[in-house]
Amino acid sequence: MTILEKILEVKKLEVIELLEQEGQFEFSKTLTDKPSLFETLYNTQHLQVISEIKRASPSKGLIDGNVDPVQQALAYEKAGAAAISVLTDQQFFKGSMDDLHAVSSAVNLPVLCKDFIIHPLQIEEAKRAGASIILLIVAALDQQSLSELFDYASKLDLEVLVEVHNVEELQRALAIDAKIIGVNNRNLKTFEVDLANTSQIAAHFPFHEQRVLISESGIGNISDAVLVADAGAHGVLVGETLMRSENIDEILRSFHVKRGEL
Template structure:
């Protein structure tokens, strides 16, 4: 069984528990006004950064177990992040919905609920906790479910980052007409990282349309940022590097390199 398959098995059990405990929630309440991720990224000339709060991962183990998510998020905001990503998976990444709620309340930036979403109820949870963006992973979902979850999220005024790993998955993402597409440079089956994934997807990406491309995982410095910026990426999603660095301001700003417009 791959790591992704193991995570999805756990998610099925978590969803079953959520369904048993479900309490109806007014999802029509007006959220605090925040800029949209798409608008922030679409016209940018410099590579932007989605900064992630990441306590642990299956591949790296514990990264920073004692992080204060609000302080970390505020540091990211001050350093010029375009958005904050909060890992909410507990078993594999040591995150929580409480982290998401605390961060979304504290910052004025769009906040991404980073999790393995397979059911509408998880999207409701994210909305309730203050997320402005959710993640849908193409590799984790059948096309019909992907489309349904995408439509449900957008009906709640959430933006959706749709994550792909290869050109076939890119085509599946385009079929649901998503505007924000992320390329995970980490193979979720083996957890190996290859920045070439971004270049491969970029070669087939419809940059002439109203869409943005985000490179995720494996961005360790300005050189990596330049590599993906030169093939057209609008932004990078960076977790481990920012969690481990001594100076968030200095490190984050090194990623703001000139991007090549496609």
């Protein structure tokens, strides 16, 4: 069984628990509206950074189990992040919906609920916790489920980051008219990272249409940022590098390189 398959088995159990609690919660009315991630990325000439709060991962183990998510998010916001990504999976990434709610309440940036979503109730839970963006992973869903979850999130006024790993998955994302598409440079079956994945998929990306491309995972230095920016990426999603950095401001700002002219 691959790591992705193991995670999805746990998600199925979590959904059963959510179904038992259905109807007990209401959407928060207190969280302020966030800027549009799509608009921020589409209108930029420089690579933008989605900064991630990531306590742990299956491939790296514990990264920073004692992180204060609010202080980390505020540091990201001060350094010029375009959005904050919060890992909310508990078993594999040591995150929580409480982290998401705390971060969303503290910053004025759009906030991404980074999780493995397979059911509409997970989308509702993310919305209640203050997410303005959710993640849908093409590799984790059949096409009908992908389309239905995308439409449901859109009806809740959430933006959707649709994650792909190859050209075939890119075509599936385009088939549901995804506007924000992320290329995960990490193979979710082996968890190996290869930045060339962004360049390979970018070669097939419809940059002439109103869509944006984000490179996810493996961005560790300026050279990596330049590589994906030259390929046409509008933004990068960076977790571990920033979580381990002693100078968030310096490294985040260094990623704001000029995008390639396509």
